[in-house]
Amino acid sequence: MTRPRVVITGVGTVSPLGIGADLLLRRWVAGEIGIVDGEGAARDYVATDHLSKKEVRRTDRFAHMAMTASDEALAQAGWSDELPYDPERIACIYATGIGGLGSLEQQHDLMRDGGNASVSPLSVPLFMPNAAVAALSMRHNLRGQTYATASACAAGSHSIGAATRAIQVGDADAVIAGGSEATLTLLARASFGKMGALSPSGISRPFDLRRDGFVMGEGAGVLVLEDAEKAAARGARALGEIRGFASTADAYHLTAPDPTGEPAASAIRRALADAGLTAADVDYINAHGTSTGLNDASETAAIKLAFGEELARAVPVSSTKSATGHTLGAAGALEAIVSVLAMNERIIPPTLGLDVPDPELDLDYVPNVSRPLQPRNGAPIALSNSFGFGGHNVVLCLEGAA
């Protein structure tokens, strides 16, 4: 028996490039960068513009952005008025790298200054990492399996992979997937800074010789994934398909990627095999591309190992993080979404700020200017790479509309 195909019927985003998935693509392709003063804040996002007073009060910013992005995604899928499936057949698997860190810091300050009684009874539901997925479940009455994925900067892609599997094994007819992060906080800045991961220059320029670390961003991406036959039966339009998914672990170092790139290459090979495709079928790679010295080098090595030198040099590779900064647990979701939208517009989006090539990194990183995408065979195919602290490697194989 063949497994069900999994299609994307709705997407929604909040990002440093504004509110809305089409806007994210349009602004990135136009060369706009959402980073100001060294951070990719979702500056246009004011929770009270989108949510009730009670929702805003009871959830952290990472859940606020999740709810707003989910409204966009469900509306596009045609779910706004009524759920198309039994609510217990709709799962919600949603990522965060850290959770409600801003709320955690705030409550810790209150406790330190005023004692235990000063802590809000809402503290735990504000900062728990599953707060966003719980809020999505309650907001939309989703009653199937509901949990958060946590694998740092790979979490958003893990959520899409787990969601895809849930549909393929028949546990769900549809899944709300994606990820959120809102950690532009004092502790996060200090912590990522201390470990030497943050860019001292405050510039995200993946694959550039001058790259000096990642720029922290915030945002949320939500995808509505459905069993393709059931989506077609209700007349839904598919934006794209999750063709393949694979995940491996480096088992190498707490934060540094395996410099050989071999475990990440293995994830690429396995994702292609899961899709029933080969490297020669790939039209575009949306890189993890963090702008750290180590990631961009090991990711380049991984692509070469998986594709072979010749095919690796031929495939365009670009990094969304050049426009948004690194949105941690949201990144995989935002990048899968924007990759599918770009394919559907037949555009290869650029790596912005890449002006001084690193002689060690010799792939086609699409510097600064987008270009047209001409699919090799019918429907366009992209890979989206995500790698997380802890050695988590996730690769999604995505198909756009034919």
Added chain:
Amino acid sequence: MATATPEAVEARVVEALASFGPDADQVTRDATFEELDIDSLDLVELAQIVEDDYGVELKGDDMKSLKTVGDAIDLVVARAQ
């Protein structure tokens, strides 16, 4: 510590509850917590506020018996005597 006159307590309780979600004009003495979508977590926060302002300590069991805004105001005023 503020003096717990019925008027002062009413104004403070209404203000607190309105900050939790409902519009201030919905928060009348007769309004039930159910109608206002005020749940147990909100009531724990309300208890913290009245303790800070009036020194009245309300326990979980006290809160459970409250059905309306008026019930909460009356309980705080009575305990503050």
